[in-house]
Amino acid sequence: MATPAPHDEQARFDAVIAADEKIEPRDWMPEKYRRNLVRQISQHAHSEVVGQLPEGNWITRAPSLRRKAILLAKVQDEAGHGLYLYSAAETLGTSREEMLDDLLEGRAKYASIFNYPTLSWADVGAIGWLVDGAAIVNQISLCRTSYGPYARAMVRICKEESFHQRQGYEIMQTLAQGSPEQQAMAQDALDRWWWPTLMMFGPHDADSAHTQQSMQWKIKRQSNDELRQKFVDQTVEQAARIGLTIPDPELRWNEARGHYDFGEIDWDEFQRVLGGNGPCNRSRMRDRRRAHEDGAWVREAMLAHAEKHNRRAAGAAA
Amino acid sequence: MSQRHLPLWEVFVRSRRGLDHKHIGSLHAADAEQALLAARDTYTRRQEGVSIWVVKSSDIHASQFEDEGAFFDPAEDKVYRHPTFYDVPEDLKL
Ligand SMILES: [Fe+2]
Numbered sequence: 001m002a003t004p005a006p007h008d009e010q011a012r013f014d015a016v017i018a019a020d021e022k023i024e025p026r027d028w029m030p031e032k033y034r035r036n037l038v039r040q041i042s043q044h045a046h047s048e049v050v051g052q053l054p055e056g057n058w059i060t061r062a063p064s065l066r067r068k069a070i071l072l073a074k075v076q077d078e079a080g081h082g083l084y085l086y087s088a089a090e091t092l093g094t095s096r097e098e099m100l101d102d103l104l105e106g107r108a109k110y111a112s113i114f115n116y117p118t119l120s121w122a123d124v125g126a127i128g129w130l131v132d133g134a135a136i137v138n139q140i141s142l143c144r145t146s147y148g149p150y151a152r153a154m155v156r157i158c159k160e161e162s163f164h165q166r167q168g169y170e171i172m173q174t175l176a177q178g179s180p181e182q183q184a185m186a187q188d189a190l191d192r193w194w195w196p197t198l199m200m201f202g203p204h205d206a207d208s209a210h211t212q213q214s215m216q217w218k219i220k221r222q223s224n225d226e227l228r229q230k231f232v233d234q235t236v237e238q239a240a241r242i243g244l245t246i247p248d249p250e251l252r253w254n255e256a257r258g259h260y261d262f263g264e265i266d267w268d269e270f271q272r273v274l275g276g277n278g279p280c281n282r283s284r285m286r287d288r289r290r291a292h293e294d295g296a297w298v299r300e301a302m303l304a305h306a307e308k309h310n311r312r313a314a315g316a317a318a
Numbered sequence: 319m320s321q322r323h324l325p326l327w328e329v330f331v332r333s334r335r336g337l338d339h340k341h342i343g344s345l346h347a348a349d350a351e352q353a354l355l356a357a358r359d360t361y362t363r364r365q366e367g368v369s370i371w372v373v374k375s376s377d378i379h380a381s382q383f384e385d386e387g388a389f390f391d392p393a394e395d396k397v398y399r400h401p402t403f404y405d406v407p408e409d410l411k412l
C-alpha cells in the first residue's frame with residue numbers, strides 16, 4: 001500500500017490550519033507565514049515594552065501608596081508580556097537582539113497609542129480602562145491564533161490583563177465621583193484617549209494590507225472592524241455608568257444592526273502618528289534607547305560573573 | 319550595542335505539590351542562578367508555582383518533525399494496548 005504523500009509539506013500545513021489545530025515551532029511553514037508572524041508578534045512585543053513609558057511617567061506621582069503599588073505591578077506585568085511575546089517570536093528563528101535592534105533603530109513599529117502623552121493622573125485611569133480594554137478585546141481573539149507559542153502567550157497575557165482594565169476603571173470611577181475638578185479631569189482624559197484607542201484596531205478591513213492573508217492563515221481570527229465594534233459596544237455602558245460622555249456625537253444604538261453606530265476616525269491623524277509624527281514618537285524612542293544603553297553594564301556584568309564561575313568550575317574539575 | 323548575548327533557558331514550573339513540572343516559557347539569562355530569579359519574577363508573580371526548573375535550551379534534544387510519521391509508527395498498529403480492544407462481558411465491572 002502506498003503511504004499517503006508524507007512529503008507534501010504544504011498540504012500538511014494546510015490540513016493543520018483547516019482542522020483548527022496549532023502550528024508548532026519545528027513544523028514546516030510557508031516562509032510568508034513565518035515572516036508575517038515574526039512581524040506581528042515582535043510588533044506586539046515592542047508595544048508591551050514601549051507601553052510601559054506613558055504609565056511609568058506617573059509611578060513617582062501616584063496619588064497614594066495603594067495606587068503606586070498597583071501601577072508598579074501593572075507596568076511590571078507589561079514588561080513580562082513583552083518577554084512572553086519576544087520568546088514566542090524567537091521560536092520562529094529570529095533573535096532577541098535582531099528584534100531589539102529593529103525597534104531601537106526605528107525599523108519596527110509598535111502600537112501608535114503609546115505616542116500620546118499622559119498629561120494628568122486621570123490618563124493612567126483612561127489607559128487602563130480604554131487602552132488595556134481594547135488590547136484585551138484583541139488578545140482574547142488572538143488566544144485562538146494558529147501559531148501555538150503565540151496562542152499560549154496570549155492565554156497567559158489575558159489572565160493578567162483583566163486587573164489592568166479594572167484598576168483603570170476604578171481610577172476613572174473615583175475621579176468621576178469626586179470634586180468638579182476631578183470630574184473634569186476624568187472627562188478630559190476620556191476625550192483625549194477615546195479616538196486614539198479606536199485607532200488601535202487598525203485601518204478599516206477594506207484598507208488593511210495584512211488582514212485577508214492573516215485571516216486565511218488563522219493568525220488573525222476576527223477583523224479590525226469586528227474587534228473595534230465589539231470594543232465600542234462594551235464600553236458605552238461602562239462610560240454611562242460613571243457619568244462620563246464618549247466624545248462622539250454620532251454614537252447611537254442601531255436596533256437593526258444590534259450594535260452601536262459611531263463616527264469616523266480621523267485617518268489623517270492615524271497616518272501621521274504611524275508615520276512617526278505623533279506627539280511623543282521621538283521621546284519614546286529616545287527613552288527606550290537610553291534605558292537599553294543604561295542597562296548594558298548590567299548585562300555585561302552578569303555575563304562576566306557567569307563566565308568567571310564557569311572557569312572556576314572547569315578549573316576545579318581539571 | 320552589546321556583542322555578547324545572554325543564553326536562552328527553558329522554564330518549567332510545578333504549580334502545586336503533587337503535579338508535574340510543566341513547560342511555561344523561556345527567557346535569557348547569564349547563568350542558572352540568574353535564570354531562576356528571572357523565571358520567578360516573570361512566571362510566578364501571582365503564586366503560580368512552588369518549584370521552578372530552568373534548562374539551557376541548547377541542552378534540549380527533540381524529535382524531528384520530518385520523521386514524525388516513522389518515529390511514532392511503532393505505536394500505530396498496537397491497538398491491543400488499549401482497554402477497549404478486549405471483548406469481555408459488558409455488565410461486569412472490569
Ligand atoms: Fe499587556
Ligand SMILES: [Fe+2]
Nearest residue numbers: 078132161164
Ligand atoms: Fe495591560
